[in-house]
Amino acid sequence: MPFDFIFNFLTNHSLSFSNPSTHLSYFGSRIICYHLPHNSHRNLSYRSILFLLTIDTLICQNCLLNQQLYASALLHSKSMILLFSLPIIVLAYVLCRNIKLYYDLHRRGLNPQFDIFGIKGLMWLDSSAAHENFTRMCSVIGDKTFSVLRGATPVVVTNDVDLIHAISTEHFDCFHSRIPEVLSDDPITSENIHMFSAKGERWKRLRTLTSYGLSTVKLKLLFPTIETCVSEFLDHVNSLSNGHSVVINHSHSLFQNHTSYVLARCAYGHKEKNHRVNNFLGVFSNAFGAFSDFQKSTAEKITYFFPEMRLIFKNSFVGHFLQSANQQKFLDYLLHLISRFRSRTINENNNKPSEKEPDNYSLLEFFFDHHNEKKLVEKAEGQIDMKKVKVEKSISYQEITAQCKFLSVAGFDTTANTLTLLFNFLAHNPKIQDRIFNEEIKSHSDKIDFETVCSLPLLQNCIFETLRLFPHASPLQTRICTEPLQIGKYEFSENIQVVINPWGPHHDRDIWGDDVDCFRPSRFEKLTEQQRKAFMPFGVGPRQCVGMRFALLELKTTAFRMLQKYVVKTTLPVNDSHGKMVNMTVRDTGTIWPTDKLGIILTKRNT
Structure with a gap:
């Protein structure tokens, strides 16, 4: 597409410009302006110029594509980092919160039973044998009152x-x-x-x-x-x-x-x-x-x-x-x-x-x-x-x-x-x-x-x-x-x-x-x-x-x-x-x- 467009444009308008440099100025080619010696473009044919302009266009498109791919890869890597970090962040939050809750229960003399994630306490309290679990636990720990975490909720039994x-x-x-x-x-x-x-x-x-x-x-x-x-x-x-x-x-x-x-x-x-x-x-x-x-x-x-x-x-x-x-x-x-x-x-x-x-x-x-x-x-x-x-x-x-x-x-x-x-x-x-x-x-x-x-x-x-x-x-x-x-x-x-x-x-x-x-x-x-x-x-x-x-x-x-x-x-x-x-x-x-x-x-x- 870029080649056909440039070729047709130069062919149809070749007599309207005083010299080839006008064409270069018109298209603003970075490659030609940067890489050709001064006035060397006068020795170039129209088809050479067209070739250079086409190459320039393709390189620009390739650079743009590379930039998009890089941005997409960067976004994907950030998402993956966040995805893998989220469980660690949640885990750290739960650990810090529950340790604080356990310390508070211990400080209050409520005999907390260690279960850092509160899973065991939740299962005890919602078990079909909860009444027997509580009685058995009292015999094991030697105290008639104790506390557990029901998930994140302190419960005294x-x-x-x-x-x-x-x-x-x-x-x-x-x-x-x-x-x-x-x-x-x-x-x-x-x-x-x-x-x-x-x-x-x-x-x-x-x-x-x-x-x-x-x-x-x-x-x-x-x-x-x-x-x-x-x-x-x-x-x-x-x-x-x-x-x-x-x-x-x-x-x-x-x-x-x-x-x-x-x-x-x-x-x-x-x-x-x-x-x-x-x-x-x-x-x-x-x-x-x-x-x-x-x-x-x-x-x-x-x-x-x-x-x-x-x-x-x-x-x-x-x-x-x-x-x-x-x-x-x-x-x-x-x-x-x-x-x-x-x-x-x-x-x-x-x-x-x-x-x-x-x-x-x-x-x-x-x-x-x-x-x-x-x-x-x-x-x-x-x-x-x-x-x-x-x-x-x-x-x-x-x-x-x-x-x-x-x-x-x-x-x-x-x-x-x-x-x-x-x-x-x-x-x-x-x-x-x-x-x-x-x-x-x-x-x-x-x-x-x-x-x-x-x-x-x-x-x-x-x-x-x-x-x-x-x-x-x-x-x-x-x-x-x-x-x-x-x-x-x-x-x-x-x-x-x-x-x-x-x-x-x-x-x-x-x-x-x-x-x-x-x-x-x-x-x-x-x-x-x-x-x-x-x-x-x-x-x-x-x-x-x-x-x-x-x-x-x-x-x-x-x-x-x-x-x-x-x-x-x-x-x-x-x-x-x-x-x-x-x-x-x-x-x-x-x-x-x-x-x-x-x-x-x-x-x-x-x-």
């Missing part, structure tokens, strides 16, 4: 009964908040927050309101509904029998069916009566119950190691994407139940303006009676004297939805787990079972009342011993320190996380004796002060489980009616210390489930 009570009761004003899920909604600004995740004065308001909804007066209103549910459950069990007995190969599934049914009736005013097709159980089982063995999303794992990324991953779109489809279906189902309840209530109020029947009471009805969208200014950070907080009994629609979701998770699997383990122990201890029947059940007719169920000490001791051996809600007992505080030899900094492990005190031989692994309900007939403090299946202090009395009422009513009608036997050889043979794992609900099927045989009593 304690089995110390006195320290647990100090944190949960004496210094509750500085430990009023729980550890939130890493990508959960902001407990301060978000409207969609339930009582378990709430902080400060907001927690106090939701807790006070829910406590009133589950007070003794309200439980008496719920008792007829619980009785009806138990009666229908026994009808369902009877339908599975061959006439005289029924073999339940997977008792946990059976009791999950029952507790979900009770929850749907008592919490949502659910009217459907069908244990064979339990929609509530189906939706819940699909959404929850996965093993907890580090089953975190990639975003959650990254956030544990780099907390700075939390704001990115907490984006509403990302959060919605991370939520499983089954959990979204569960939430949609709850919203459907709430919407249907409101529609039914409005119709009933329009048709029957008189007072509602006592046995129609439900928690959802109670919440809507206190529904108020008024915006409240509530303190959530720092030290808060909860005794001086003035509570306004109101709850927003989004808080009602969140409360229902929390109560569904909390009230479903915990009670089912306890019933499963209780009947497993009773099946392995027929003498204890006979004593309960003869002393507390046999004398009662089919009709029992609220007061009777509340006064069954032998049965209650069996439930307590089950919960001592398997405090299945122990992974949920966590706290965050909101103000720097010194407790004994331990110094807690602001925002440090604390995991309370009841599994340790519940299995401490120094507290319970050498038969700590045996099912012996009689130990609860006379507890020592240390044993009383060490028993904490429902938590300790103001954040103790709000549904404890409701759970005990449901447990005792169900057990009373089942033992009244059936003798419970095991499908396995009888073993009075069977507790240590039951395998338990932490699930995504934050509670510990039995992994064994724990089969039982229900044989009808001779009446």
Whole structure:
């Protein structure tokens, strides 16, 4: 192209210039001007000049190409250097940060366990055997309190009964908040927050309101509904029998069916009566119950190691994407139940303006009676004297939805787990079972009342011993320190996380004796002060489980009616210390489930 252009130009315009030097001046050739002697260009032919100009053009193009290649190579080498340097920079940052965190934990007397990258701590805390890991670690290090790094987050783990009570009761004003899920909604600004995740004065308001909804007066209103549910459950069990007995190969599934049914009736005013097709159980089982063995999303794992990324991953779109489809279906189902309840209530109020029947009471009805969208200014950070907080009994629609979701998770699997383990122990201890029947059940007719169920000490001791051996809600007992505080030899900094492990005190031989692994309900007939403090299946202090009395009422009513009608036997050889043979794992609900099927045989009593 350059040669053709120059040749045609010179050929067409050769007569218009006085001499060849004009051509050189016109084209401005660097080669000719630099390398030809003065006036030597007069002896050159046009074609020679054209050749030189072409060479000049090609050299210029080649130089430009070389410059581009050099710039590209330089950019590539810089990118490669940056690519190889970035991991080293990140590694150096993590090492320096974590070493500083370890030094700080050591300086505060919190006994840090060395794990420079925080991987082991993260796996311990999110393991399906976390409760056993903590207890075992205390035995290895010889201390009941230690600390680990959960990625980049310092976490204190304690089995110390006195320290647990100090944190949960004496210094509750500085430990009023729980550890939130890493990508959960902001407990301060978000409207969609339930009582378990709430902080400060907001927690106090939701807790006070829910406590009133589950007070003794309200439980008496719920008792007829619980009785009806138990009666229908026994009808369902009877339908599975061959006439005289029924073999339940997977008792946990059976009791999950029952507790979900009770929850749907008592919490949502659910009217459907069908244990064979339990929609509530189906939706819940699909959404929850996965093993907890580090089953975190990639975003959650990254956030544990780099907390700075939390704001990115907490984006509403990302959060919605991370939520499983089954959990979204569960939430949609709850919203459907709430919407249907409101529609039914409005119709009933329009048709029957008189007072509602006592046995129609439900928690959802109670919440809507206190529904108020008024915006409240509530303190959530720092030290808060909860005794001086003035509570306004109101709850927003989004808080009602969140409360229902929390109560569904909390009230479903915990009670089912306890019933499963209780009947497993009773099946392995027929003498204890006979004593309960003869002393507390046999004398009662089919009709029992609220007061009777509340006064069954032998049965209650069996439930307590089950919960001592398997405090299945122990992974949920966590706290965050909101103000720097010194407790004994331990110094807690602001925002440090604390995991309370009841599994340790519940299995401490120094507290319970050498038969700590045996099912012996009689130990609860006379507890020592240390044993009383060490028993904490429902938590300790103001954040103790709000549904404890409701759970005990449901447990005792169900057990009373089942033992009244059936003798419970095991499908396995009888073993009075069977507790240590039951395998338990932490699930995504934050509670510990039995992994064994724990089969039982229900044989009808001779009446």
